[in-house]
Amino acid sequence: MYYPIFRQMRKTLAQIDTWFDKATDYAKSRSFDPNVLVGMRLAPDQFPLVRQVQIACDTVKLGASRLTGKEAPTHEDNEKTIDELRARIKSATRFLDGLTEKDFDNAATRAVTLPRWEGKIMTGHDYFLEHVVPNFFFHASHTYAILRHNGVPLGKSDYLGPLTQRKP
């Protein structure tokens, strides 16, 4: 289920673009620069919105790269505006769109390691479950929370996006 869950994370990433639409409208209605929101945070020692979006993008981008062996696009982490964050999201979703279900065939057994793990590894299975999934939704939710805390009128349907409902 790696692939379907990456598709869901891609859907949530794309929802952030719709939050930015509402944030921009809200800023206009209150006559402030929407890019002020990029620097807002919930606590002085917590990351601002810009970093929440960067990490949400990187968690899926690097997660998918490590689980498929496909090289991910690199980014300089120098975004300062909502439009630049939109481009960052677009780059991540474009990378995900180039992956197929088959690319994840060996995901569970790949060895994942990071410099700060000092030589230890996680299996792809554990890394995906224990890090990629919870970390992605953490930063997507914090992006939402920062906007919501600053008055942007978002609701749960903006977060979830459209649900695939059918006739029985």
Add this chain to the structure above:
Amino acid sequence: MYYPIFRQMRKTLAQIDTWFDKATDYAKSRSFDPNVLVGMRLAPDQFPLVRQVQIACDTVKLGASRLTGKEAPTHEDNEKTIDELRARIKSATRFLDGLTEKDFDNAATRAVTLPRWEGKIMTGHDYFLEHVVPNFFFHASHTYAILRHNGVPLGKSDYLGPLTQRKP
């Protein structure tokens, strides 16, 4: 992968208990009643912490129930203290602990419906991906964010919990 992801959500739920430990210590250090935190929120028209925890618990509890056909415990949504929220979490994790991987065998094709969907259904597959997973982590992250916003010293490792790292 339904079962492993429910196990991960169970792990995140249990982490909330450790956040409450730090919240209680923080309240003590600042001489305020920790149960004040139960009513805090990030925006006046967003749910307070108590409701974030209730919904996080219900999303996994009802999600697992709908995908397995096993009856979930019921709750009255009347928690007013951190200790009562700890009991709520314990009830949800106990229910999850009674489920096996085999219970989810037919999860993907079950028809899930809610009164507000007006007769429409979601397949278990779609419901799990599009609702259960993102919704659970949304409310867990908002619980964390409300505590963090109110000064409780939490970090990412409190959110993720221990990672399964191995020697290569």
